[in-house]
Amino acid sequence: MTVEVQAKTPEAAQTVLSPGALEFLRALQREFGTRRRELLARRAARQRAFDAGEDPDFLPETRAVREGDWRVAEAPADLMDRRVEITGPAEPKMIINALNSGAKVFMADFEDALSPTWHNVLAGQRALAAAVRRTLVHEAQGKTYRLGEALATLVVRPRGWHLEERHVHVDGAPISASLFDFGLFLFGNAHELLERGSGPYFYLPKLESHLEARLWNDVFNFAQDYLRIPRGTIRATVLIETLPAAFEMDEILFELKDHAAGLNAGRWDYIFSFIKTFRARPDKLLPDRAQVTMTVPFMHAYTELLIKTCHKRGAHAMGGMAAFIPNRKDPEVTERALEKVREDKRREARAGCDGTWVAHPDLIPVAMAEFDAVLGDAPHQKARGREEVAVRAEDLVNADVPGGAVTEAGVRNNINVALQYLSAWLSGTGAAAIHNLMEDAATAEISRAQLWQWRTHGATLEGGERVSEALYRRLKDEELASLQGAHLETAAELLDHLVLNPEFETFLTLRAYAHLD
Structure with missing residues (x-):
């Protein structure tokens, strides 16, 4: 057996899930499937150590990387200015509206914002392929949605290493969902993107160590060689959204050096990871979710370290998502949301972030204004090194939330x-x-x-x-x-x-x- 599709594939999706694409997916899974499983086992072993009372810490064996003098590759032209990025599921209407939104970048999501039904996953891949070629049109409720002239730069987030795509089997077992999402998009669109002056850009979710970043880097090199495109063509921004990864930011950028585009403060998953890492620790209880803001000590320390690390290495430091959204039917709710987002984005821009995330088009002007006020005409603020920042391991694991309570x-x-x-x-x-x-x-x-x-x-x-x-x-x-x-x-x-x-x-x-x- 080689590669088998275990579900009915709509005729319209067969051009995306072509024989050549399936062969590429088979090659990726055979080359990297075993390493992926080994790294997931390593995650579980580390968690058992945390359950036994060990705290995460900076790795002594990689001190030379943290103290070394090196930088990541220069960002490509269309990823140089990322001051506002809009995110959303890889769905046709969202893709069109986001690319037209006026944001600098659109992150099309196959992970946390997409329910991965077989229909949704294939429809997302089809829509992205059409968007790359500027042919995507969507009709709904009597409206027709089309792409405009000035579009945001497209970045795709595949699912995390922990997930599988059960509808496609390689050698009798489900394929890695990461390799499926990444491979299908890359195979169908890499050459087209390059011909249009862009490239295949990705966000990498849920990484827990530099070894998982090394795996992605090896996947990139293998895929670029397979498709006969130059190494370094792929660019990836890593979401630092797990507590263990916060201790390996330098190492993660180092492993992806020629492919690295930056790090992102994935705040919501990071809070979840803090709880998960310390799940066995009654001394690490967090209060009500609404009280765990970006200004509490452990979240502030993590953001400061991310900005310092990125700027030291010449990478973009991207702020996180403000979950507040406007309600066009309720002006009072909208004004509260806009003020919360304004405050959040002002804090990020002044702290040194090079860009930020929003989830709704109406929030783009608010976020853009705060970053414009700090960046001006500059595409980023990497020259602001934040050398004064000194974050200790104990700062990252401090569960204190002043005034916090469980209610x-x-x-x-x-x-x-x-x-x-x-x-x-x-x-x-x-x-x-x-x-x-x-x-x-x-x-x-x-x-x-x-x-x-x-x-x-x-x-x-x-x-x-x-x-x-x-x-x-x-x-x-x-x-x-x-x-x-x-x-x-x-x-x-x-x-x-x-x-x-x-x-x-x-x-x-x-x-x-x-x-x-």
């Missing part, structure tokens, strides 16, 4: 958000507006992880009651009764397992994926 309202909100998001995800929607915030898999992970953490360690609420299974079940039943939507019963069953299982599930999407078509 019944916080428990209820986590339950409500998790149920609504899982309902949306199971229905095929990976990014959902809930309570005037844009929720994706990362924010839902925080909600369910906090519920598990609080229940497991018996967190005490402000009124003195402890978070227990009985309290969770009572509040869950009350919140569930207030909701309407598809798949809520399945969502509740999944949440019960995620919260009440004695073992912490590494990713909610791994269990939920079995329920998708």
Whole structure:
């Protein structure tokens, strides 16, 4: 056996999933599948050490890299100015609106913002191929959406190393979802992008070590050689969204040196990773999710270190996502959202970030204004080295949140958000507006992880009651009764397992994926 598609492929998608593309995917999986599994096993082993009480720390064996004098490759012209990037699922309407939005970059997401049904994944790849060729048109509700003349630079985020694409098997086993998403886009579009003066650019999610970055770098070299394009053509920005990766930022950039385009402060997954890393530690409980802002000590330290590291190495330091979104039907909600985003982006720009993320087109002018005020006509502020920053290992693992508390309202909100998001995800929607915030898999992970953490360690609420299974079940039943939507019963069953299982599930999407078509 070689490569087999285990699901019906629509005729329109067969040009994307061509025999040549499948052969390329087979080659990638055979070359790198074993290393991927070994690195996932290494993740699990490191987590067992953390569960036993060990704290993450800077690696003594890579000190020479951290102290060395080296820089990453110069950014290509269309990735030089990244002051505002818009993100969203790789769906036709989103792709058109985002590319037309006035943002500098659009990150098309196959990961946290996309529910990976077979239809969604193939439709996303088809739409991106059409967008690269400027032929994408989308019709919905009597409207026709077309690409304009001035478009944002396209960057694609494949799924993380932990995920598989069960609809395609290589040698009898599911292919890595990372290799599938990356390989299919690269095979179909690399040459076209180069002919149009751009290139194949990616965001890399969920990395936990420089060894995982090394694997990506080897994948890039193999793929470029296979497709006969120059090494260094591919450019990748790494999301620093796991606590272990925060201790290896220099090393991650070093491993990807000729392909590196920067690092991004993936704040929501980072909070989730902090909870997951310290899941066995009652001394590391975090308060209500809304209280864990970018100004709390461990989040501030992580951002400062990211900016310093990137600028020292000549890489872009990208700020994170503000989850607040405007509501065009409610001016008061919109004004609050705009002010929150304005404050967040002002802080990032003044701290030294070279760009930032937004999730809604209406937020682009707000974010752009804050970065314009700091950057002016300059494309970035890498010359601002931030050498005065000194972040210690203990700063990155400090769970103190001044004034933080676990409240019944916080428990209820986590339950409500998790149920609504899982309902949306199971229905095929990976990014959902809930309570005037844009929720994706990362924010839902925080909600369910906090519920598990609080229940497991018996967190005490402000009124003195402890978070227990009985309290969770009572509040869950009350919140569930207030909701309407598809798949809520399945969502509740999944949440019960995620919260009440004695073992912490590494990713909610791994269990939920079995329920998708």
